[in-house]
Amino acid sequence: MNEPALTLTQLRFLASAAGAAPSLHNSQPWRFAPAPDSSGLRVYLDRSRAVPLTDPDGRALHISVGAALFNLRLAALRLGRDPEVALLPDPGEADLAAEIRLSRPAPSAPPFGPDLFEAIRYRHSSRRPFSNRDVPEAVLGELTAAASGEGAVLSPLEEDGVRRVLALTTDAERRTGADLARMAETRSWLRLEEQAADGIPAAALGPRDHDARVPMRGFTRRTLPTTPPERFEALPQLAVLTTHGDTPADWLRAGQAMQRVWLLATTRGLRASVLHQAVEWPDTRWGLRDPAEGVGHVQLVLRLGYGPPGPATPRRPVDETLDLTDHRAASAAGEASC
Structure with missing residues (x-):
């Protein structure tokens, strides 16, 4: 049985958790958009936030986005959904790093051992x-x-x-x-x-x-x-x-x-x-x-x-990283057809 489409609140929850990942110079080079059917999220590289002299081949850029993707997987499990990840799913979209589908219920056994989701805010x-x-x-x-x-x-x-x-x-x-x-x-x-x-x-x-x-x-x-x-x-x-x-x-x-x-x-x-x-x-x-x-x-x-914790660093607002343009358009179209 498939899970229902993600709500706006759930989409924001997922993007917020993903955006707490580490990145080179805290550049936060990622953006997110709902899948066309709102059953998951697309994860994009934001090359406008790259650090090109230090990271000319984009290695650190991808590593940062990969860290955000892992947070996204944990947040999906917290929502009771099983994250199915496809890396670089479309060769025609160079900035599309991954697509994560969330249409299935989460497995009953935690896949990562201890609950890592709560650690996101302390890392x-x-x-x-x-x-x-x-x-x-x-x-x-x-x-x-x-x-x-x-x-x-x-x-x-x-x-x-x-x-x-x-x-x-x-x-x-x-x-x-x-x-x-x-x-x-x-x-x-x-x-x-x-x-x-x-x-x-x-x-x-x-x-x-x-x-x-x-x-x-x-x-x-x-x-x-x-x-x-x-x-x-x-x-x-x-x-x-x-x-x-x-x-x-x-x-x-x-x-x-x-x-x-x-x-x-x-x-x-x-x-x-x-x-x-x-x-x-x-x-x-x-x-x-x-x-x-x-x-x-x-x-x-x-x-x-073992030592003192590092201080929290600032985070971009979800409204800057989560592109809801297509989601709002689809919602408006659905309301108009009712």
Whole structure:
């Protein structure tokens, strides 16, 4: 038995949950529209919100939209509907990232183990120092299984791997800091004094590492007075997320895997942030690979640990991300035919 068409309230609920996903520089590069029969949603890339110098091939753009898609799947389950996802369903529509049909009732058994929906509102990037407490192997195993469930591989790193990735990230951060065009692009997403619906507020920037061990992204050329340097963990817990392929569909899968891992980590009391710098340069991204792990394409580096939660970042209003033009037209036509 098919579920009824989605109501306006349900459509807004779905878009709101999806819009709480993480994205590069909090650019929120997504938009949504109901399917023609209102039985689901279409998820689009919003290229007007891309970060082209930092992300020239659109990898981070797709990963961000993939994270929103995973939130959308969780919200659908909360509505009692089974999300059926088709990635890149129409080659003729390059910006149509996915279509999610919601015409069937949700399965009786939760598909993701713990209820991850509630974690959406508590998941924030934390660019603050974490404690030196180790993440338990059992928790790392859960996170690895979560990534596998989305077709990706999460590899927690041992000490040698951590030091190698930190060195590559430091090199990439240095090169980005010397690139005036990239720094100008990054600074364009800062929202230090204004009230905004996107971008990075001052409270979310975080400090730099006093001992220069953990290369957090420098959003400005100098440390802001409100964020003096602090001492970070001696050896951070890092994990690389890889996919077997390196196509837009793989990037969308990586985004879903990242969000599933991040939400599960949140339910386990962990904080996380993304060390993205080394992915942004082709040679340092290649260096992130561990040949011993076999063929794979590194899509991002996660830093995990126990520490203070990151602050909430602003979100675009649903009215900006949800296009209801066709839905309203169909509703008006239906009323006129009555």
